Amino acid sequence: MIRIEDLSMVFSPGTPDERLALKNINLSVRHGEFITIIGSNGAGKTTLYNVISGTFIPTSGKIILLNEETGKEHDITKDKEYKRARYIGRIFQNPLLGTAGNMALEHNLLIARNKGYKSLKISLNNKMRADFRNKLSILGMGLENRLGDNVGLFSGGQRQALTLLMTVMSRPALLLLDEHTAALDPHNAELVMNLTLRFAKEFNLTVMMITHNMAHALKYGTRLLMMDGGEIILDLSEEEKRNMTQEDIIQRFRDIKHSDLQNDEMLLIN
Numbered sequence: 001m002i003r004i005e006d007l008s009m010v011f012s013p014g015t016p017d018e019r020l021a022l023k024n025i026n027l028s029v030r031h032g033e034f035i036t037i038i039g040s041n042g043a044g045k046t047t048l049y050n051v052i053s054g055t056f057i058p059t060s061g062k063i064i065l066l067n068e069e070t071g072k073e074h075d076i077t078k079d080k081e082y083k084r085a086r087y088i089g090r091i092f093q094n095p096l097l098g099t100a101g102n103m104a105l106e107h108n109l110l111i112a113r114n115k116g117y118k119s120l121k122i123s124l125n126n127k128m129r130a131d132f133r134n135k136l137s138i139l140g141m142g143l144e145n146r147l148g149d150n151v152g153l154f155s156g157g158q159r160q161a162l163t164l165l166m167t168v169m170s171r172p173a174l175l176l177l178d179e180h181t182a183a184l185d186p187h188n189a190e191l192v193m194n195l196t197l198r199f200a201k202e203f204n205l206t207v208m209m210i211t212h213n214m215a216h217a218l219k220y221g222t223r224l225l226m227m228d229g230g231e232i233i234l235d236l237s238e239e240e241k242r243n244m245t246q247e248d249i250i251q252r253f254r255d256i257k258h259s260d261l262q263n264d265e266m267l268l269i270n
C-alpha cells in the first residue's frame with residue numbers, strides 16, 4: 001500500500017551539523033501488515049515517520065501510495081502533511097498530543113468522526129452520543145459515562161487509549177505508532193497495547209509500530225524491522241521472527257555491523 005524508494009534525508013546539509021538521518025531506504029508495506037520497528041536512539045525511526053507523514057520533505061527518493069485493488073499509484077513525496085493526515089494516522093509517545101485537553105470528550109470524538117467523513121460536517125446528536133458510548137465502552141475505562149467532561153481531566157493512559165480510538169475512527173489507511181506506550185505506567189501500557197492489537201485486527205489496519213520493547217517487537221505483528229544509522233539493517237518476516245529470541249536479534253546485529261549494540265537502552269526493556 002505504500003512503497004518507499006531510495007529515500008534519504010539529510011539535515012543541515014553543507015553545514016558542520018550535517019546529518020544523514022536516512023540513507024537510501026527501500027521499503028514496501030503491504031495492506032494489512034503490522035510492522036514492528038526497533039533501533040537505538042538516533043537510528044532514524046522517527047525521521048522515517050516524519051518523511052512518510054509529510055512533516056519533512058526528503059532530500060531524495062520517493063514515497064508512493066498504491067491502491068492494491070486498482071493498481072493505481074500516487075506519488076505523495078511532496079504532498080502537504082495535512083493532506084496526508086486524511087489517510088495516515090500517527091500516535092506519539094506523549095499521551096497529551098492526540099486529543100484536545102480543553103474540549104469535552106464528545107467534541108473530541110466528533111472531530112475524529114467527521115474526519116472519517118471527509119468534507120461532510122455533522123453536529124452532535126443523541127444517536128451519535130449513543131454510538132460514542134458504545135465505542136468508549138470498548139476501552140474498558142468507564143469513559144462512556146464522561147462524554148461531557150473535558151479530556152484534560154483524564155489520565156495519560158485514558159488519553160492515549162482515547163487517541164487510539166479516535167485515530168482508528170478516522171479509518172487511516174496507514175497507522176504510525178511512535179513508542180505510543182512508552183510514557184505510560186505498565187498497566188496502562190499493556191492496556192493500550194492490547195487495544196492496538198485488537199483494533200488492528202478488527203479493522204484490518206496497516207500498522208507500523210516503533211517500540212523500545214524488543215520482546216513486543218518479536219511477539220507482535222507480522223514483520224520486524226531493525227534500523228541503525230539511518231538504514232534498515234534487518235527485515236524479518238513473521239515466520240523468520242517466530243522462533244527468534246532477543247539474544248538472536250542482538251547476535252544478528254553483531255553479525256551485520258561487526259560490533260556490539262552501542263545503545264543498551266534498546267536491550268534492557270522487556
Ligand SMILES: Nc1ncnc2c1ncn2[C@@H]1O[C@H](COP(=O)(O)OP(=O)(O)O)[C@@H](O)[C@H]1O
Nearest residue numbers: 011019021039040041042043044045046047048
Ligand atoms: N529536525 C531535525 N533536525 C536535525 N537533525 C535531526 C532532526 N530530527 C532528527 N535529527 C537527527 O537525525 C538522526 C535520527 O533521529 P531520529 O529519527 O529522531 O531517531 P530515532 O527516532 O530512531 O531515535 C539523529 O541523529 C537526530 O539527531
Ligand SMILES: [Mg+2]
Nearest residue numbers: 045046047178
Ligand atoms: Mg524516535
